[in-house]
Amino acid sequence: MRLIFADRGHCDLLALVASELQNRPKWWQYTFIPASVSVMVTVDMRSLLLFSAFLRVFLIVYGEWQDKHMEVRYTDVDYFVFSDAADLMASGKSPYERTTYRYSPLLAFLLLPNTFLHRSWGKFLFSASDLLVGVFIYTILKKCSVPKNICTYCVMAWLLNPFTFTIGTRGNCEPIVCAIILWIVICLMNGNLLQAAVWYGLVVHFRIYPIIYAPTLVLVLNHHFFCLGQKPVLRIWSSGPSKKHECSTAATELNVLVAIKCIFSRERIIFGVISAAVFFFSTGISFFLYKWEFLHEALLYHLTRTDPRHNFSIYFYHIYLHYEREFSVLEKLISFLPQFMVQLVLVLRFARDLPFCLFVQTVAFVAFNKVITAQYFVWFFCLLPLILPWSTINFKWKGLCCIFLWMGAQTHWLMWGYLLEFKGKNVFVELWMASLVFLAANTCVLVVMISNHTYSPLFQPLKQNSSEQGLKQE
Amino acid sequence: MEDRRRGRPGICLGLGMLMIAFASSATSEEETPSLDGYSTASDACAVPCREKWVAKAYFDKFGSLEDAAFEHYRDAELTRCSCEMQPLDLRDAFKLSDLDRRLTGDGSHRSLFTSIRISVDEELAAKSPFRFCEVVLVERLPSGVFADPFELQHIRDRGVYGEVAVFGDANLELPSFLSNRTLVEVHMFFSPNNLLEQMNGLEIKVDVPVHARYQALDGSGYSAVQFGEPDVFARCSMEQRSSNQSHFFVLTSNGAAISYKNPIVWKIPSGIETHAGFVSVVTFLSASLSALVIIVASVFHSGIKLHKNVKTL
Numbered sequence: 001m002r003l004i005f006a007d008r009g010h011c012d013l014l015a016l017v018a019s020e021l022q023n024r025p026k027w028w029q030y031t032f033i034p035a036s037v038s039v040m041v042t043v044d045m046r047s048l049l050l051f052s053a054f055l056r057v058f059l060i061v062y063g064e065w066q067d068k069h070m071e072v073r074y075t076d077v078d079y080f081v082f083s084d085a086a087d088l089m090a091s092g093k094s095p096y097e098r099t100t101y102r103y104s105p106l107l108a109f110l111l112l113p114n115t116f117l118h119r120s121w122g123k124f125l126f127s128a129s130d131l132l133v134g135v136f137i138y139t140i141l142k143k144c145s146v147p148k149n150i151c152t153y154c155v156m157a158w159l160l161n162p163f164t165f166t167i168g169t170r171g172n173c174e175p176i177v178c179a180i181i182l183w184i185v186i187c188l189m190n191g192n193l194l195q196a197a198v199w200y201g202l203v204v205h206f207r208i209y210p211i212i213y214a215p216t217l218v219l220v221l222n223h224h225f226f227c228l229g230q231k232p233v234l235r236i237w238s239s240g241p242s243k244k245h246e247c248s249t250a251a252t253e254l255n256v257l258v259a260i261k262c263i264f265s266r267e268r269i270i271f272g273v274i275s276a277a278v279f280f281f282s283t284g285i286s287f288f289l290y291k292w293e294f295l296h297e298a299l300l301y302h303l304t305r306t307d308p309r310h311n312f313s314i315y316f317y318h319i320y321l322h323y324e325r326e327f328s329v330l331e332k333l334i335s336f337l338p339q340f341m342v343q344l345v346l347v348l349r350f351a352r353d354l355p356f357c358l359f360v361q362t363v364a365f366v367a368f369n370k371v372i373t374a375q376y377f378v379w380f381f382c383l384l385p386l387i388l389p390w391s392t393i394n395f396k397w398k399g400l401c402c403i404f405l406w407m408g409a410q411t412h413w414l415m416w417g418y419l420l421e422f423k424g425k426n427v428f429v430e431l432w433m434a435s436l437v438f439l440a441a442n443t444c445v446l447v448v449m450i451s452n453h454t455y456s457p458l459f460q461p462l463k464q465n466s467s468e469q470g471l472k473q474e
Numbered sequence: 475m476e477d478r479r480r481g482r483p484g485i486c487l488g489l490g491m492l493m494i495a496f497a498s499s500a501t502s503e504e505e506t507p508s509l510d511g512y513s514t515a516s517d518a519c520a521v522p523c524r525e526k527w528v529a530k531a532y533f534d535k536f537g538s539l540e541d542a543a544f545e546h547y548r549d550a551e552l553t554r555c556s557c558e559m560q561p562l563d564l565r566d567a568f569k570l571s572d573l574d575r576r577l578t579g580d581g582s583h584r585s586l587f588t589s590i591r592i593s594v595d596e597e598l599a600a601k602s603p604f605r606f607c608e609v610v611l612v613e614r615l616p617s618g619v620f621a622d623p624f625e626l627q628h629i630r631d632r633g634v635y636g637e638v639a640v641f642g643d644a645n646l647e648l649p650s651f652l653s654n655r656t657l658v659e660v661h662m663f664f665s666p667n668n669l670l671e672q673m674n675g676l677e678i679k680v681d682v683p684v685h686a687r688y689q690a691l692d693g694s695g696y697s698a699v700q701f702g703e704p705d706v707f708a709r710c711s712m713e714q715r716s717s718n719q720s721h722f723f724v725l726t727s728n729g730a731a732i733s734y735k736n737p738i739v740w741k742i743p744s745g746i747e748t749h750a751g752f753v754s755v756v757t758f759l760s761a762s763l764s765a766l767v768i769i770v771a772s773v774f775h776s777g778i779k780l781h782k783n784v785k786t787l
Contacts, residue, residue: 073628077624080624084624099645099646100646100647307647308649308688309647309688314757314760314761315757317745317749317753317757318750318753318754318757320649320688320745321691321745321747321749321750321753321754322750322754323649323652323688324651324690324691334758335758335761337762337765338761338762338764338765339761339765341765341769342765342768342769345768345769345772345773346768346772349772349773349775350772350775360772364768367764368761368764368765420581420582420743421581421582421583422580422581422582422583423580423581424580424581424582424741424742424743425743426695426696426743426744427743428743428745428746428749429749429753432753432757436756436757436760439760439761439764440760440764442764443764443767443768446768446771447767447768447771450768450771450772450775451771451775451776453775455775
């Protein structure tokens with residue numbers, strides 16, 4: 001961390017500060033000490049990573065102590081499920097003998113050292129992935145010429161988010177998925193189509209939800225902007241908003257006929273074939289080893305999951321009230337329609353602005369899902385730092401309002417959930433209404449973010465900007 | 475909120491004598507059990523009694539818990555093990571002087587507390603060759619309530635129980651109308667020698683954390699779940715934790731009068747069927763409206779308009 005002290009009499013330094021401020025998004029502010037001293041605080045990325053690593057190690061050690069000495073455990077219940085599954089795998093048995101293990105056998109394989117080394121191995125692995133996400137965020141933003149300090153602050157939004165550092169240290173595996181998704185973005189930014197496809201196939205096998213990114217990834221591989229064997233031209237942050245001709249290009253993506261004509265490009269076919277091959281290969285091996293139990297628990301369960309128990313989703317009470325009878329096909333289609341339409345429009349509208357599209361897709365997917373648990377929020381938290389430099393939201397007060405609205409709606413739901421689960425009050429209706437409020441809050445925040453986002457395609461047209469390749473941040 | 479119940483130990487403990495037999499003859503005054511398909515008397519005696527877990531043989535045979543079937547198993551198959559002379563003094567040496575049950579806590583996660591007080595006849599206990607004993611408490615949880623086996627294992631690892639096992643439905647997510655019942659078997663060890671040193675006998679407290687499943691819909695908004703009585707056995711052996719050469723016997727009452735009060739009833743919130751139509755309509759309308767708002771915002775996103783606005787930032 002660097003502290004620069006300047007007296008108000010030092011006009012040169014203040015002029016420098018003023019010019020830098022002019023180019024910053026409004027949400028990003030310097031902190032000034034009043035009176036005669038101006039202070040500019042900068043955070044070094046290395047220090048941030050070291051501090052974050054130390055924090056996570058401390059929490060893991062503390063978690064072990066709490067688990068041993070207190071009745072309420074720090075460690076997530078899921079971590080014990082993973083560990084037990086890994087123990088079973090280590091002894092040559094199926095990990096699916098462990099009830100509620102509903103993940104790829106790959107996860108149990110990664111946690112085999114829990115059995116041989118130490119039971120905390122998995123937590124260290126997940127926390128390391130968590131730190132890797134921070135590094136990847138920094139890398140992606142630097143590639144777009146985002147100033148170093150803004151990059152670091154965006155990384156702080158991930159590394160110092162209480163959701164994220166508790167998720168990994170409690171033993172949840174979502175950081176691995178987040179790291180892989182960001183790595184896919186980096187691969188594409190580097191022009192490594194094959195590697196991106198392999199990792200995408202693998203992450204969909206590992207966790208089903210990234211399948212929603214398939215249309216986006218296919219659309220972004222437009223031949224005009226991404227060519228196999230050629231490094232793509234990336235957007236540059238300081239160049240401001242997208243130019244008119246790019247916007248008209250973006251507008252033509254809404255032309256269905258043009259989209260259909262361009263859809264079968266070489267890059268798209270290669271990406272689709274390789275990622276599908278990796279997915280089916282991984283799934284095939286898992287099926288060969290663990291048969292229908294794997295297929296049902298790791299894949300089909302997630303595709304058809306409806307949980308009648310209370311969760312953030314607006315559908316939970318509807319599902320509970322109808323659980324004694326099967327839903328008709330029509331009812332299932334109707335409930336799926338809002339989700340489908342939102343995803344379709346978001347993809348068609350924002351696909352070329354890849355990080356932003358992934359973000360809004362994930363928020364919408366989680367908000368309209370049949371089951372919502374707190375760990376799902378990590379899916380879009382890792383993408384949020386990638387879009388902040390292109391947001392025109394003022395931290396004071398629009399940004400703060402969005403944060404308080406979202407957290408307030410969540411807290412409101414948690415209050416009713418507490419009364420139901422821990423006080424035994426029949427507040428199903430109130431809890432369901434709180435979930436409606438939470439959906440409204442998600443919708444509101446999403447609309448604000450869309451409205452205040454500077455649309456900026458990740459890849460610039462190859463031919464028209466070939467002369468700008470020398471200006472690339474790399 | 476808690477419910478108390480003090481029950482007659484004899485109601486649930488009125489079983490025949492259980493023996494793990496290695497001898498072929500039985501000299502008890504009770505009816506000689508038939509072999510019922512077992513080739514030898516020793517096989518018939520050994521099958522359920524050598525098992526570490528009392529309930530295991532039942533679940534191996536029946537798969538799911540039903541009171542009538544379990545009670546028949548308890549009274550018929552477990553009592554089959556009366557194949558060698560049961561030292562009559564043994565069952566008289568240890569007596570159940572008190573049994574207290576309560577449901578403690580609030581909400582969907584509670585504890586079923588059972589307190590067992592064992593009194594000892596010093597003279598008879600001194601003659602007993604057995605050095606290691608355990609009380610076996612079998613809780614047949616009602617439909618709508620379950621115990622988490624992994625949670626109980628964690629409690630056992632902290633040294634609270636001697637041994638614990640959960641039988642029955644392992645799917646913790648299903649509502650009551652789609653799940654089977656759960657049985658919890660808790661073993662608490664004690665030493666007859668230690669028992670002799672205690673003036674008021676031995677009190678064994680067992681706290682089993684139980685959780686509510688989602689209940690069937692009910693117009694009143696609550697579903698009443700009633701707990702039955704536990705089955706309490708005891709097993710003593712000469713070697714520690716050995717099911718071989720050990721003897722089951724029933725902890726019968728020492729004759730102390732125990733008043734009977736209301737059974738333990740847990741009122742669990744349940745959904746109300748009349749809400750179904752309204753909730754479905756509002757849910758779908760809300761989802762549709764939210765989707766529409768997001769779609770409109772996306773379609774009319776001012777990606778082009780911002781060209782003008784950005785310059786003024």
